[in-house]
Amino acid sequence: GAVVSQxxxxxxxxxxxxxxxxxxxxxxxATTMFWYRQFPKQSLMLxxxxxxxxxxxxxxxxxxxxxxxxxxxxxxxTLTVTSAHPEDSSFYIxxxxxxxxxxxxxxxxxxxxT
Amino acid sequence: GQxxxxxxxxxxxxEGEDFTTYCNSSTTLSNIQWYKQRPGGHPVFLxxxxxxxxxxxxxxxTFQFGEAKKNSSLHITAxxxxxVGTYFCARNQGGKLIFGQGTELSVKP
Numbered sequence: 001g002a003v004v005s006q007x008x009x010x011x012x013x014x015x016x017x018x019x020x021x022x023x024x025x026x027x028x029x030a031t032t033m034f035w036y037r038q039f040p041k042q043s044l045m046l047x048x049x050x051x052x053x054x055x056x057x058x059x060x061x062x063x064x065x066x067x068x069x070x071x072x073x074x075x076x077x078t079l080t081v082t083s084a085h086p087e088d089s090s091f092y093i094x095x096x097x098x099x100x101x102x103x104x105x106x107x108x109x110x111x112x113x114t
Numbered sequence: 115g116q117x118x119x120x121x122x123x124x125x126x127x128x129e130g131e132d133f134t135t136y137c138n139s140s141t142t143l144s145n146i147q148w149y150k151q152r153p154g155g156h157p158v159f160l161x162x163x164x165x166x167x168x169x170x171x172x173x174x175x176t177f178q179f180g181e182a183k184k185n186s187s188l189h190i191t192a193x194x195x196x197x198v199g200t201y202f203c204a205r206n207q208g209g210k211l212i213f214g215q216g217t218e219l220s221v222k223p
Contacts, residue, residue, distance in 0.1 A: 032209050043202065043213045044157065093156055097209030108156045 003027055004096045006106035013084055013113055020080045021109045023094030029074035030096035035067075038091040038108075050077040084113045118143075118205055120214030128222050133190040135217035137203035145206050146179055146186040151216075152199040160188075162206070193221050 003026040013019050023033055032051055036044040048069055049057040056069035068080040077096075081088055093108040120137045127133050137146065145164045149157035161170055163179035163186060170177045176189045190197055200218045204211040 034210055036211075041218075043215050044211070046210060046212065049210055095209070095211070103159070103206065103209050103211065105156045105158070 004030075004094065004104045004106040006094055006109050008109060009107060010110045011112070013111070015085055015113055016083055018080055018082045019084055019111060020078055021092055021094075021111075023077045023079070023096065023106050025075045025096040025098075025104075028096075028098055030077075030098050031074065032097045033071060033077040034095045034097065035069065035077075035079050036093045036095070038093060044093060047079075081111065084111070086113045089113045118146075118203055118212060118214040120203055120217060122217055123215060124218045124220075126220045126222065127193050129195060130192050133193050133197070133219055134187055135201050135203075135219075136185065136187050137214050138185045139205070140184070142183045143186075143205050144183075147204045147206050147211070148177060148186075148188050149202045149204060149213075150199050151202065155199075157202060190219075193219070195221050195223055197221055 005024045005026055007022045011019055034049055035047045037047050038044045046059050047062045050069045050071040052071045052074050058064045066082055071077040089112050091108050091110050094106045095103050097103045118137050118139050125133055145162055147162045148160040150160055151157045161177050166183050167181045168179040174191045178187045186203055188201055198221050200216045202216045203214040
């Protein structure tokens with residue numbers, strides 16, 4: 001099946017710093033990628049839809065200036081958490097979608113802000 | 115978009131017992147997908163249902179889509195310890211997934 005990778009898998013950063021998370025579709029071109037956030041013992045919540053070559057669409061309540069999304073190619077989307085705070089500590093998961101390949105999740109990135 | 119309500123939140127069973135999780139929507143769903151997430155892992159796609167009254171089976175797992183396409187269920191027969199994890203239903207809107215709250219299944223050997 002299609003493979004989606006995420007990097008890094010875990011990251012610990014200090015409060016106030018920025019963290020970049022990469023999501024790659026390894027064997028298919030993803031016209032659309034999605035970013036989700038999952039707090040412990042909770043469901044996945046969609047943060048934004050990332051479209052190649054255009055601006056991301058953010059869900060209600062998600063700050064676009066805090067969570068910067070760049071989808072520069074058909075195989076790569078990045079999520080940058082700017083000025084991270086402890087409340088941003090979470091499991092961030094991307095998914096990649098194409099008409100032929102369907103929807104596939106990356107393995108997730110566990111962010112801890114100290 | 116409309117949320118999908120999922121119950122129960124937790125289910126603890128003895129190995130060999132059956133398990134069912136339910137999803138309900140106030141509006142008609144064009145499709146429903148089911149995912150399994152192991153502790154510390156990411157969601158893994160199990161199945162998609164699109165037809166009214168559809169029933170699909172995967173070994174000990176039975177998935178149903180209601181006649182009105184407003185509810186769905188996942189039933190596991192004779193649970194095993196390998197079934198442990200959280201099961202999510204989700205509606206798919208052009209690749210964008212709206213997840214239910216999930217049901218966390220624990221299985222006591």
